[in-house]
Amino acid sequence: MSEEEVRQVSEALDAIERIEDREERVRAMSLTMAAQVARNKTWVLERRALVLELRDEGVSVRGIAARVGTSPSTVQDILRGYSGSGKHRPRKTEE
Numbered sequence: 008m009s010e011e012e013v014r015q016v017s018e019a020l021d022a023i024e025r026i027e028d029r030e031e032r033v034r035a036m037s038l039t040m041a042a043q044v045a046r047n048k049t050w051v052l053e054r055r056a057l058v059l060e061l062r063d064e065g066v067s068v069r070g071i072a073a074r075v076g077t078s079p080s081t082v083q084d085i086l087r088g089y090s091g092s093g094k095h096r097p098r099k100t101e102e
Contacts, residue, residue, distance in 0.1 A: 051090070058085045 023039060026032035054075060061071045068086070072079040084090075 055085050058082055062086060 020039070023032065023035045026035055054077075058071055058075060061074065066074070068079050068082050072082045075082065
């Protein structure tokens with residue numbers, strides 16, 4: 008996907024936010040969010056697979072983050088096998 012296509016998607020989301028009728032706007036938001044929830048499951052798996060491939064190629068965490076378009080901490084979380092929010096991560100134990 009080109010930067011132009013990403014811009015078009017962003018503009019489409021902006022258009023939803025500009026819908027004047029509140030019920031119509033919220034209905035469009037709900038439909039969009041529901042579609043994205045399903046899509047996210049696939050996107051997370053694809054991002055994880057690429058992060059792992061790049062790590063196996065010897066790319067640094069920062070290099071992976073730059074190539075994938077996310078933060079180094081997100082890449083580290085993926086490499087550690089974390090998913091979801093911080094609530095589901097193992098707590099640090101006091102020594």
